[in-house]
Amino acid sequence: MNFDEIIALRKAFAYVKDRQAKNVPPDLKEKMRRVRNIRESSVGNEALLKQAIRKLEQNGIRVFRAADKHDACKMILQEIGNEKLAVKSKSNVTKEIDLTSALESHGIKVIETDIGDRILQVLGRKPSHPTGPAAHLSARKIAEGLSRYYGTDIGQEPEDIVSFMRDEIAGYLKKAQTGITGANAVTAEEGSILLAHNEGNIFEVIRRKKHIVVTAIDKVYPSVEEALNMLKVISFHATGSLIPSFVEIISGVSKTADVEKKFFKGVHAPEDVVVILLDNRRTEMIANGFRELLYCIDCGNCLLHCPMYGTIGNDFAEEKYLGGKGLAYKSIAEKEVSKKLEFCLTCGRCRKNCPLSIDAPAIIKSIRSESLPEEVYYFLKSHLLWLYYHVRLKVG
Ligand code: SF4
Ligand code: SF4
Numbered sequence: 001m002n003f004d005e006i007i008a009l010r011k012a013f014a015y016v017k018d019r020q021a022k023n024v025p026p027d028l029k030e031k032m033r034r035v036r037n038i039r040e041s042s043v044g045n046e047a048l049l050k051q052a053i054r055k056l057e058q059n060g061i062r063v064f065r066a067a068d069k070h071d072a073c074k075m076i077l078q079e080i081g082n083e084k085l086a087v088k089s090k091s092n093v094t095k096e097i098d099l100t101s102a103l104e105s106h107g108i109k110v111i112e113t114d115i116g117d118r119i120l121q122v123l124g125r126k127p128s129h130p131t132g133p134a135a136h137l138s139a140r141k142i143a144e145g146l147s148r149y150y151g152t153d154i155g156q157e158p159e160d161i162v163s164f165m166r167d168e169i170a171g172y173l174k175k176a177q178t179g180i181t182g183a184n185a186v187t188a189e190e191g192s193i194l195l196a197h198n199e200g201n202i203f204e205v206i207r208r209k210k211h212i213v214v215t216a217i218d219k220v221y222p223s224v225e226e227a228l229n230m231l232k233v234i235s236f237h238a239t240g241s242l243i244p245s246f247v248e249i250i251s252g253v254s255k256t257a258d259v260e261k262k263f264f265k266g267v268h269a270p271e272d273v274v275v276i277l278l279d280n281r282r283t284e285m286i287a288n289g290f291r292e293l294l295y296c297i298d299c300g301n302c303l304l305h306c307p308m309y310g311t312i313g314n315d316f317a318e319e320k321y322l323g324g325k326g327l328a329y330k331s332i333a334e335k336e337v338s339k340k341l342e343f344c345l346t347c348g349r350c351r352k353n354c355p356l357s358i359d360a361p362a363i364i365k366s367i368r369s370e371s372l373p374e375e376v377y378y379f380l381k382s383h384l385l386w387l388y389y390h391v392r393l394k395v396g
Helices: 003-022 028-042 046-058 069-080 092-096 099-104 115-123 139-150 158-175 201-205 224-239 282-287 291-295 301-305 309-315 323-333 339-343 360-368 372-395
Strands: 062-066 085-088 109-112 178-181 185-187 193-197 210-216 246-250 272-278
Touching (some): 028 291, 046 185, 092 099, 109 115, 115 158, 185 224, 224 246, 291 360, 339 372
Parallel strands (some): 085 109, 178 210
Antiparallel strands (some): 193 246
């Protein structure tokens, strides 16, 4: 990231922190404790997962379990069939399986419908935050890049950019028959899929003829009530608001039996909902003692408080794996320790500001060094690196 991008990122992060400070819910601690307890009892709970699958299927939703990314991409390709266009909403699991490149290599055009994600897709840039992916780009930079890409002059005010992108995305939404989303939660009691959004794009993505939900086995919650509590905790920590603008609770397909009690699917849309539940080494991670990493609800609050991330931004990241927690996850899931973990100062601010108190620094220490002298070396190296970049940032 360059100097301007770090400044833009810091500004965006300061804005979220300010909103958080003005908006603290009175029972936030209790809500956080509840999410932690639920994650402890649900992640890796095969009986709960099986109950969720059974309930989803009873609701008319087709469910598949994918062992790895190749498996998942193959299933999704089969579901898309001969269609040449798919619209999608923000989803970390689709990034994990490199879904867009897999579909594009089969001639399927994939359009992101979240404004920030579509901007990054067009500009070919990396995200800097799980829910505010373009937080590091100024409106001027975005307008310049988009104007070059589309060959037309786009105004430099945020409103001009949003209005241009919204119209562009709307054109694809009208044509697409397949909508792909992630899921914030899948519930065992009701067999429901929960999706939170602020932009309203998900209304349209899930109303395609076919809705494909790409999620992971660790997204199971016992009930809608517990999932909603988690969404409030994410919302506050990701954006500083008490609840997202919209929460979709999907528990079936569009159907009716209003005329002579004859049952029809697909009155409006979707007529088909498919859930892909990805493992991709999660079961192995749990068995190897890294269950805590899977408790993460992707709120991104750890990034807002990480001194290294605030100094070098998403250079302390690899693809969608942002900051210390993200890199620790990638290192374990891909069985190759990321070189970028040497940037971690093991200061503990991420753990302190994590709503689930996930101890990323302890996990980082355990995977990047095998002995105390080695950890002393990393401690000194990370602090020197931080000082170097910090001074460079200060002198501009
Ligand atoms: S411990 Fe590492 S990842 Fe966590 S806040 Fe400090 S520098 Fe960032
Ligand atoms: S580690 Fe904690 S703070 Fe960071 S994204 Fe996950 S839940 Fe949020």
